[in-house]
Each structure stands twice: as C-alpha cells, then as structure tokens.
Amino acid sequence: MTTEMKNYATGSIIPLGDGLTGKSVLSRLLINPHITSVEHSDVLLKTKKSYNIEMEFLTDKILVGDKVVTSTPQIYIFPGQRQKDNPHVTTFEEILDIFDCFPAMIKVSVLLLIFDVTNHRTLESLEMWLKFAYVKEWIYEKTLIILIPNKIDLLQPDEKVITSAMEYIKSFVKEHELPVSEERILSIETSCLTMDGIHELRETITRWVAEYGIVGVGIKEIEEITGEEIE
Numbered sequence: 001m002t003t004e005m006k007n008y009a010t011g012s013i014i015p016l017g018d019g020l021t022g023k024s025v026l027s028r029l030l031i032n033p034h035i036t037s038v039e040h041s042d043v044l045l046k047t048k049k050s051y052n053i054e055m056e057f058l059t060d061k062i063l064v065g066d067k068v069v070t071s072t073p074q075i076y077i078f079p080g081q082r083q084k085d086n087p088h089v090t091t092f093e094e095i096l097d098i099f100d101c102f103p104a105m106i107k108v109s110v111l112l113l114i115f116d117v118t119n120h121r122t123l124e125s126l127e128m129w130l131k132f133a134y135v136k137e138w139i140y141e142k143t144l145i146i147l148i149p150n151k152i153d154l155l156q157p158d159e160k161v162i163t164s165a166m167e168y169i170k171s172f173v174k175e176h177e178l179p180v181s182e183e184r185i186l187s188i189e190t191s192c193l194t195m196d197g198i199h200e201l202r203e204t205i206t207r208w209v210a211e212y213g214i215v216g217v218g219i220k221e222i223e224e225i226t227g228e229e230i231e
C-alpha cells in the first residue's frame with residue numbers, strides 16, 4: 001500500500017433569513033443537487049419546519065492552481081422565528097447563545113442572506129440579519145456575502161429591488177467597517193422548484209471554501225495497481 005497527499009478545506013456556511021424563505025430546502029438541494037424528481041418533490045413538500053439547529057455538509061473536489069482540494073463546506077441552519085410562541089420553541093437569540101460554544105462558528109466563510117421574492121417583508125428583515133452577523137462578529141477578511149432572492153419561479157424579481165438591496169449590504173459593510181470588499185458581495189437568484197441558480201450557488205460556495213477556507217493536508221492510502229503489497 002502506498003500513500004498520496006490530499007488537500008482538504010472546510011468552512012462554515014450560514015443561511016440567514018426569515019422563516020419560510022427557503023433556508024432548509026435550499027440547503028438540502030445544495031448538498032445533493034443531482035436528485036431524482038421524486039426526491040426533489042419530497043425535499044420541497046416534506047421538509048419540516050425546524051425549531052432547532054440543522055447541520056448539513058457538502059463535499060466536492062475543486063482544482064485550485066495545480067492542486068485538487070477536497071472542499072467540505074458545513075452548513076448551519078438556524079430556525080427563522082424570533083418570537084417565543086410557546087415554551088418548547090427555541091428562539092433565534094437562544095440558539096445564537098448556544099452557538100457561541102462552537103469553535104467552527106467563530107468565523108463564517110459564506111454568509112447567505114435569503115429572502116422570498118414574493119414577500120417584501122422578508123427583504124426588509126435584511127438589516128436585522130446583517131446586524132446579527134455583525135454582533136456575532138462572524139464576518140471577517142475571508143467572508144463571502146451572497147444575497148439570495150429565492151422563489152424566482154413564482155415571481156421574477158425587479159432588478160431595481162435587487163440592486164438597491166446590494167447597495168444596502170455594501171453600505172452596511174462600509175458603515176460598520178467590515179473587512180469585506182465590494183467584489184465579495186454577490187447576488188445569486190434561485191428557485192428551489194426549477195433549480196435555477198442552485199448549481200451556480202453550490203459551485204461558488206465550494207470554490208470559495210477551497211480557496212479561502214480552513215485548509216489541511218492529509219494522507220490518503222491508495223491501492224497498488226498490481227494488488228501486491230510492497231514492503
């Protein structure tokens with residue numbers, strides 16, 4: 001048996017957005033975009049409202065320069081509700097407190113700001129979500145911020161609305177002196193129904209983590225072609 005060096009990269013991905021904007025469904029599709037139509041409708045119709053943190057990860061091999069990097073972004077999905085409807089419901093603030101204990105949550109590689117294009121209120125919440133990220137000090141020099149207008153199968157979003165939302169994020173970043181340059185603030189429109197934008201989003205995330213995530217080198221065992229063991 002011989003070995004070869006293997007490059008790894010990981011990073012935290014956090015989708016933020018109001019309840020029902022599509023955080024859970026979108027994350028599930030990012031993990032596995034090559035699903036059958038039956039599995040796809042199961043994801044769309046049977047994804048349950050969550051009262052707790054959901055964690056998922058995806059993995060892909062990405063070529064960075066002349067190196068193949070195994071990129072493994074970890075997605076942490078928080079519940080979107082902010083009110084405590086009943087004693088059994090965990091609020092967003094309570095969840096955030098718990099997450100202070102997770103070392104992986106100290107810095108965020110990719111922040112996804114999701115809103116539902118059919119519901120303007122979810123876009124107005126953008127400021128609140130950005131403030132959370134700011135207060136938690138998640139945004140650092142290697143954070144990519146992606147605005148995600150979701151559910152574009154239901155309504156084609158007005159370009160002016162997207163542009164002004166992007167301008168808002170850029171001015172927030174500047175005002176709060178966050179170390180994110182304008183090229184690190186993108187917008188990718190998606191539909192979890194038609195899969196528009198999902199592959200582009202997945203590629204953007206896995207590449208970002210491969211290039212700017214937490215890197216490591218491991219050793220991988222490879223089998224001899226002859227099948228004979230060489231001492």
Ligand SMILES: Nc1nc2c(ncn2[C@@H]2O[C@H](COP(=O)(O)OP(=O)(O)O)[C@@H](O)[C@H]2O)c(=O)[nH]1
Pocket residue numbers: 017018019020021022023024025026043044045047048049080150151152153154190191192193
């Ligand atoms: N038409 C349409 N429905 C969507 C889309 N994304 C999510 N949904 C639906 O919106 C609802 C809320 O999605 P979910 O992922 O649970 O939202 P979350 O509360 O942000 O996690 C579900 O019924 C989804 O099937 C989309 O792109 N288009």
Ligand SMILES: [Mg+2]
Pocket residue numbers: 023024025048049050079080
């Ligand atoms: Mg959810």
